[in-house]
Amino acid sequence: MTNKNPYEVRLEILKMAQELTMMKYQNDREILMNNWANNADFARSKNEKAADLALPEFPSEQVIIEKARLLNEYISNNK
Numbered sequence: 001m002t003n004k005n006p007y008e009v010r011l012e013i014l015k016m017a018q019e020l021t022m023m024k025y026q027n028d029r030e031i032l033m034n035n036w037a038n039n040a041d042f043a044r045s046k047n048e049k050a051a052d053l054a055l056p057e058f059p060s061e062q063v064i065i066e067k068a069r070l071l072n073e074y075i076s077n078n079k
Contacts (some may be wrong), residue, residue, distance in 0.1 A: 004029035010068075010072070013068050013071050013072050013075070014064070014065075014068045016068075016071060017064050017065070017070075017071055018064050020067060021046075021059040021064050021067050022059065024057035025056060025058065025059050028056040029055060029056055031052075032055065032056065050063060
């Protein structure tokens with residue numbers, strides 16, 4: 001087991017926050033694309049226009065940092 005200094009721990013938390021945030025974004029985007037594809041096929045079969053596609057917003061640095069703060073708070077308070 002290696003001991004990590006506080007900077008290494010914070011970097012790992014930040015990486016974890018980025019991974020979690022990106023996984024959520026990609027999952028939300030995939031669900032939306034699948035729903036849109038199904039709706040487009042349905043609309044085409046009825047000669048209607050499919051609904052416009054509004055993709056989820058790409059996670060900003062601020063969103064990732066906030067997620068890291070939440071993770072750090074949880075880790076710090078649940079030893």
